[in-house]
Amino acid sequence: MAVTIKDVSAKCGLSISTVSKAFNNYSDISAETRELVHRTAREIGYYPNAIARTLKTNRSYNLGVLYSDDGQNGLTHSFFAQVLDAFKSECEKHGYDLTFINHNVGWTGMTYLEHCRYRNVDGVCLVCADFYSTEVAELATSDIPCVTIDHAFNNRSCVMSDNLQGVQQLVRHAVSNGHRKIAFVHGQRSSVTENRITGYYRALNEAGIDPRADYLVDALYDSPTAGYTAMNQLMKLADPPTCVLMPDDHSALGALEAAGDLHLRVPEDVSIAGYDGNRLGQMLHPRLTTVKQDTKRMGVQAALYLIERIENPRTAVSEVGMVPIKLIPGESMGKVKK
Amino acid sequence: MAVTIKDVSAKCGLSISTVSKAFNNYSDISAETRELVHRTAREIGYYPNAIARTLKTNRSYNLGVLYSDDGQNGLTHSFFAQVLDAFKSECEKHGYDLTFINHNVGWTGMTYLEHCRYRNVDGVCLVCADFYSTEVAELATSDIPCVTIDHAFNNRSCVMSDNLQGVQQLVRHAVSNGHRKIAFVHGQRSSVTENRITGYYRALNEAGIDPRADYLVDALYDSPTAGYTAMNQLMKLADPPTCVLMPDDHSALGALEAAGDLHLRVPEDVSIAGYDGNRLGQMLHPRLTTVKQDTKRMGVQAALYLIERIENPRTAVSEVGMVPIKLIPGESMGKVKK
DNA sequence: ACTTTTTCCGAAATCGGTTTAGTGAGAGCG
DNA sequence: CGCTCTCACTAAACCGATTTCGGAAAAAGT
Numbered sequence: 193m194a195v196t197i198k199d200v201s202a203k204c205g206l207s208i209s210t211v212s213k214a215f216n217n218y219s220d221i222s223a224e225t226r227e228l229v230h231r232t233a234r235e236i237g238y239y240p241n242a243i244a245r246t247l248k249t250n251r252s253y254n255l256g257v258l259y260s261d262d263g264q265n266g267l268t269h270s271f272f273a274q275v276l277d278a279f280k281s282e283c284e285k286h287g288y289d290l291t292f293i294n295h296n297v298g299w300t301g302m303t304y305l306e307h308c309r310y311r312n313v314d315g316v317c318l319v320c321a322d323f324y325s326t327e328v329a330e331l332a333t334s335d336i337p338c339v340t341i342d343h344a345f346n347n348r349s350c351v352m353s354d355n356l357q358g359v360q361q362l363v364r365h366a367v368s369n370g371h372r373k374i375a376f377v378h379g380q381r382s383s384v385t386e387n388r389i390t391g392y393y394r395a396l397n398e399a400g401i402d403p404r405a406d407y408l409v410d411a412l413y414d415s416p417t418a419g420y421t422a423m424n425q426l427m428k429l430a431d432p433p434t435c436v437l438m439p440d441d442h443s444a445l446g447a448l449e450a451a452g453d454l455h456l457r458v459p460e461d462v463s464i465a466g467y468d469g470n471r472l473g474q475m476l477h478p479r480l481t482t483v484k485q486d487t488k489r490m491g492v493q494a495a496l497y498l499i500e501r502i503e504n505p506r507t508a509v510s511e512v513g514m515v516p517i518k519l520i521p522g523e524s525m526g527k528v529k530k
Numbered sequence: 531m532a533v534t535i536k537d538v539s540a541k542c543g544l545s546i547s548t549v550s551k552a553f554n555n556y557s558d559i560s561a562e563t564r565e566l567v568h569r570t571a572r573e574i575g576y577y578p579n580a581i582a583r584t585l586k587t588n589r590s591y592n593l594g595v596l597y598s599d600d601g602q603n604g605l606t607h608s609f610f611a612q613v614l615d616a617f618k619s620e621c622e623k624h625g626y627d628l629t630f631i632n633h634n635v636g637w638t639g640m641t642y643l644e645h646c647r648y649r650n651v652d653g654v655c656l657v658c659a660d661f662y663s664t665e666v667a668e669l670a671t672s673d674i675p676c677v678t679i680d681h682a683f684n685n686r687s688c689v690m691s692d693n694l695q696g697v698q699q700l701v702r703h704a705v706s707n708g709h710r711k712i713a714f715v716h717g718q719r720s721s722v723t724e725n726r727i728t729g730y731y732r733a734l735n736e737a738g739i740d741p742r743a744d745y746l747v748d749a750l751y752d753s754p755t756a757g758y759t760a761m762n763q764l765m766k767l768a769d770p771p772t773c774v775l776m777p778d779d780h781s782a783l784g785a786l787e788a789a790g791d792l793h794l795r796v797p798e799d800v801s802i803a804g805y806d807g808n809r810l811g812q813m814l815h816p817r818l819t820t821v822k823q824d825t826k827r828m829g830v831q832a833a834l835y836l837i838e839r840i841e842n843p844r845t846a847v848s849e850v851g852m853v854p855i856k857l858i859p860g861e862s863m864g865k866v867k868k
Numbered sequence: 869a870c871t872t873t874t875t876c877c878g879a880a881a882t883c884g885g886t887t888t889a890g891t892g893a894g895a896g897c898g
Numbered sequence: 899c900g901c902t903c904t905c906a907c908t909a910a911a912c913c914g915a916t917t918t919c920g921g922a923a924a925a926a927g928t
Binding site: 220 | 875876877878879880882883884885
């Protein structure tokens with residue numbers, strides 16, 4: 193069925209070795225022979241089989257992508273989907289394919305690491321995973337080249353969105369609009385969340401505002417309903433905040449809904465901000481004040497780090513790339529009423 | 531580094547063949563031996579290498595996924611992302627991994643089909659692709675098992691969302707609310723679009739309404755700006771429609787925006803419907819009337835068709851699965867003013 | 869003319885498995 | 899006891915490439 197190197201060698205009247213060498217640009221092949229080989233290969237539609245090549249060279253030109261199985265937020269989550277999309281394009285540009293890594297391939301209970309070895313991936317990108325699980329840590333700290341998104345492992349490359357700056361700028365923006373009672377609703381425990389909380393405290397401190405425990409609310413990412421609940425809770429405080437920062441744009445939608453149900457106008461009665469800069473937030477009225485993460489740059493950067501590691505294992509160093517964010521002011525954040 | 535079959539055979543004092551057979555449940559291996567092999571394999575952490583196995587058996591347990599490179603709507607598009615997510619889960623359940631197929635791996639200008647052969651995928655799922663391109667057609671009609679989403683190729687399995695019913699039900703819903711002037715804004719040419727237009731005409735016919743050419747507007751999928759433009763155009767007609775069906779929820783957002791800018795209230799002055807049933811549509815006020823596609827079922831069904839084809843090539847027949855949709859009424863569609 | 873070097877190519881081992889064909893030991897049988 | 903049959907296992911070919919090592923022929927040097 194498929195055309196193999198043998199067909200080329202037969203058609204050229206050359207040995208298999210010679211054909212292989214011609215394809216891999218060995219120096220001990222004459223220009224004419226090389227040309228002949230390439231020509232006939234094109235004629236009969238030959239291209240080396242990746243499987244056979246991988247077996248011998250131990251280089252698959254295939255990268256693993258860890259995209260949390262469990263968790264409801266898989267491919268559906270727009271932030272991760274965008275990062276992955278950019279990562280994918282950049283990898284393809286360099287000749288690498290992408291295969292999903294998971295830990296329940298059929299019957300066998302392979303770990304992530306085992307799955308990577310099983311498929312001989314050259315490297316792996318942890319896009320969206322439970323970074324606190326031992327299995328993920330095992331993979332990240334293995335000898336397989338690895339890059340992570342938004343969570344740093346010791347001595348491994350990582351691309352981070354500047355979450356600290358993101359929240360800090362949001363708070364500054366709020367303060368510049370006269371807000372002093374600023375609440376922060378955050379998502380699940382993660383390094384992203386930690387950085388954002390730090391940014392929150394830092395900006396409050398900078399503005400000389402004392403943080404209040406009841407203004408820091410534990411909620412979920414990407415959950416309008418959790419956002420609704422959190423907003424409700426905040427607004428029912430004896431001394432409610434005048435500005436609420438939500439974990440993301442979807443959650444902010446829930447908050448807007450809650451405000452509506454409480455007959456609070458946004459931004460006249462209360463200001464709300466999201467995070468992510470989804471298109472939808474810009475279609476709302478009021479337009480959502482939010483922070484745009486540079487997902488494209490994150491994905492591309494991750495690909496470059498990983499490929500560098502793979503292709504220059506000796507000289508490549510692990511890097512932590514901090515990708516800047518951009519504050520997007522919208523009408524959902526208003527000046528505070530006197 | 532990696533532990534191979536040799537290590538197991540050495541540790542057991544058995545030949546390589548025996549170990550392999552024990553793993554593949556050959557009948558000419560005694561129960562004790564089989565047990566011994568599995569036990570030691572577990573001890574030293576052995577699992578057969580997929581690459582080596584593939585080379586010999588020509589079965590990779592790897593499926594290709596075609597997810598349009600070009601087109602801006604890649605992984606980002608929520609409908610496709612959801613289908614892919616379900617497809618992925620189901621495949622993993624059956625022991626298959628997923629690799630993205632594209633046509634610009636590095637320098638080489640491989641076609642989709644060549645890429646599939648290059649990676650030895652057992653089958654391929656065309657999720658989101660330009661079905662009218664010759665390259666895609668070449669792949670779909672090749673000897674590689676194939677399943678498509680929302681576009682049927684002769685004698686190939688396919689999973690379709692019932693788009694005809696979807697639009698038909700929307701129109702019926704509009705009619706039942708007293709609308710007679712119903713416009714349909716549709717996305718790019720595709721089999722999905724064709725079916726929807728047919729559903730539109732059919733429902734109009736059913737209600738005894740004469741279709742009007744100026745009520746059928748050519749726009750784009752997933753484009754709020756195109757939606758905005760289309761809505762604007764419709765509302766400026768001498769005799770504007772009272773109800774507008776948009777290509778999808780995102781486009782509907784654009785239409786809502788346009789209505790707002792024209793100081794038209796929804797649904798009092800004009801009714802608007804979306805398509806897809808995104809979460810966001812349900813968070814809007816007014817809640818968007820829309821059609822929910824069963825993306826999960828589509829993905830799972832596609833996986834089952836494909837795997838059936840792969841594992842029972844002789845008996846499997848090509849099937850076209852029609853997945854039902856669900857109308858989701860919302861406040862964006864109101865009773866027509868007298 | 870003879871040695872040395874360079875150029876170009878091929879034989880064969882190898883990667884880690886699967887599978888076919890065969891083999892030796894013991895059981896069953898007359 | 900000798901024969902055949904099973905049973906349980908192994909040797910070896912093979913999948914499609916890459917790569918090391920070596921060798922023949924041509925070119926260069928003396």
